[in-house]
Amino acid sequence: MxxxxxxxxxxxxxxxxxxxxxxxxxxxxxxxxxxxxxxxxxxxxxxxxxxxxxxxxxxxxxxxxxxxxxxxxxxxxxxxxxxxxxxxxxxxxxxxxxxxxxxxxxxxxxxxxxxxxxxxxxxxxxxxxxxxxxxxxxxxxxxxxxxxxxxxxxxxxxxxxxxxxxxxxxxFRQSKVVHRTAITYGLAESVLAATIAEWEAALPGYLHLAYLPSPSQIRLRLSAYDIEGRREEEEIERRFRVLERLIPDYFIGYGDATVASATADLLRARRATLAVAESCTGGALSASFTAMAGASDYYLGGVVSYSNDVKVGILGVSPDTLRLHGAVSEQTACEMAEGVRRLCGADYALSTTGVAGPTGGTPEKPVGTVWIGLATPHGTRACKSVFARLRTQNIERAAAAAANMLRLELLHRQPTE
Incomplete structure (x- = not known):
């Protein structure tokens, strides 16, 4: 019809x-x-x-x-x-x-x-x-x-x-249409397609795969059309379970799942808490967690430390760190994460500091440069990403990358450790 x-x-x-x-x-x-x-x-x-x-x-x-x-x-x-x-x-x-x-x-x-x-x-x-x-x-x-x-x-x-x-x-008498969408994060579309090429080639002819990319994730939709029973639905579930085992670090979930929701599920399962210190994301990272019902189970609070004075006065970032390395640096990201973890009494803390753009970049730190810090009970580290020149996309991507950094930490560290 x-x-x-x-x-x-x-x-x-x-x-x-x-x-x-x-x-x-x-x-x-x-x-x-x-x-x-x-x-x-x-x-x-x-x-x-x-x-x-x-x-x-x-x-x-x-x-x-x-x-x-x-x-x-x-x-x-x-x-x-x-x-x-x-x-x-x-x-x-x-x-x-x-x-x-x-x-x-x-x-x-x-x-x-x-x-x-x-x-x-x-x-x-x-x-x-x-x-x-x-x-x-x-x-x-x-x-x-x-x-x-x-x-x-x-x-x-x-x-x-x-x-x-x-x-x-x-x-209308209708035959059934079934869609199931899996969410992936962390692989470019071309890399993802190459990585799962054998899995895709093995799909039966009645299942149709679509790639649906966005700035922060790629959705993979499997569809079956003009069906009558449950056989096709069960086959879609089976194929996605295989995919989940194939790309475990990049497989986020199904339907409306996001990197933040997958991270939240892991925090909740481990009864762990989170605090956030943000500069370039301006609250977007906190919002990605608190937008979900039940966020109080794990989210304790955050600080939007846009100015250096707030980084120093509230989060305890050393003035020497800012003078020697700048606000957009590995060292500042680490001290921001440690500061907000200490301030809120959280198990884990994330921080973001970067050049969201479209202005403010330098040859050494171009627009789109973001440092993300992660403080855990086992130590602190930071990672660097360089995104694009569009401010809105840089903020969205930085927030997703920060949540994913914590997701991978929780995914690979046993709850008893």
């Missing part, structure tokens, strides 16, 4: 907001066995919307439309769909009454614009939006389905999960 996704809004076309809806919807449709053949964005124009929907219905079995359901005059999706599918605009009583209660609780007047959100084409089945005032709508014609959803991401996602996906499953 084929699907198309249409996002509506001038604000998307002019770059005012980023369209995250279509990526999320595509993933959910693909999991359900649909092949997404096209994603299209159109502005708040009646003719453009109508042409997009009618064109999608000629090639796709299911069409998901988001946006244009708000209370203002530029939100014209309902009226356009009524023109395509026929019927008159009628008030949906359940939506009308719920919206009244929502607005009253917020102290907002229930004016004519808000009341208009409860009107829908009589040709649509109403999908009740429990998190907003704009209902979703389900249209059918000739066995095909067109779904209109709010553009607000959390409202759209709730309706997709609770209303749309069950309806699509009932409306």
């Amino acid at each position: 084929k699907a198309e996704i249409i996002t509506i809004g001038d604000e998307i076309l002019i770059g005012q907001i980023v369209d995250t809806n279509s990526a999320w919807i595509a993933a959910r449709l693909n999991e359900a066995g649909f092949t997404v053949v096209r994603k299209l964005t159109v502005g708040d124009d009646r003719r453009e919307i109508a042409d997009a929907v009618e064109g999608a219905m000629r090639t796709a079995d299911a069409v998901i439309v988001t946006g244009g359901l708000g209370p203002t005059k530029d939100d014209i999706t309902k009226q356009t769909l009524a023109g395509i599918f026929g019927g008159e605009m009628v008030r949906d009583r359940e939506t009308y009454e719920r919206n009244g209660r929502i607005l009253a609780a917020r102290g907002i007047e229930y004016n004519e614009l808000n009341r208009e959100q409860a009107t829908v084409p009589s040709s649509a089945e109403v999908l009740q939006n429990m998190h907003g005032t704009a209902p979703g709508m389900w249209f059918t014609r000739g066995g095909k389905a067109v779904v209109s959803l709010p553009g607000v991401p959390f409202e759209m996602k709730e309706l997709m999960e609770t209303e749309v996906m069950p309806r699509l499953a009932a409306h």
Whole structure:
């Protein structure tokens, strides 16, 4: 079965907001066995919307439309769909009454614009939006389905999960699509491909491998299409277990796993604690750990020591170290890590100091130079990386490299040592 996704809004076309809806919807449709053949964005124009929907219905079995359901005059999706599918605009009583209660609780007047959100084409089945005032709508014609959803991401996602996906499953008989994604870190794409070439060549023909690189990791996705049973799912799991044994130092986990989450799992398993001292990453390393639920199990605290005065006054870095070696140096990274470990009473500590860019580099320490320190119960060391010239990527890569340095330390040191 084929699907198309249409996002509506001038604000998307002019770059005012980023369209995250279509990526999320595509993933959910693909999991359900649909092949997404096209994603299209159109502005708040009646003719453009109508042409997009009618064109999608000629090639796709299911069409998901988001946006244009708000209370203002530029939100014209309902009226356009009524023109395509026929019927008159009628008030949906359940939506009308719920919206009244929502607005009253917020102290907002229930004016004519808000009341208009409860009107829908009589040709649509109403999908009740429990998190907003704009209902979703389900249209059918000739066995095909067109779904209109709010553009607000959390409202759209709730309706997709609770209303749309069950309806699509009932409306279309689908063969299954299975995806499983493994996360790797520490090997460039070409090196990774060469390292796992024999493993890849041994994959059965019905499994498809995709490389999905990003600045801080490479995802490997195995997919099986048009399947009926569990044999393919079990084979994917078996193949990834082989891969995990093949590249243990570079294999992070599955799905949404990150270097930080893999490190956190090891810290938690060992009942060990962590503290962080950051300069060039400016808190990004701490954020990568504290973004995860349960971080208080292992994360004690951190210091963003951007200035040398803070490095000296709080972390205890020696002024002589800074004078002789500079802030971006092996010696400073080690003293930062030791200082924050001592300050927080942690088992392990990480530090970052470098030139994030795009300015500030020298021939000896070009932009992208980062020293990462690691203080442990068994000693302190530091390692140097040279990334690129893009500040955001340098910060992201430095934070991931620091977490990975600790991950490898925990992975190779027995818990009893």
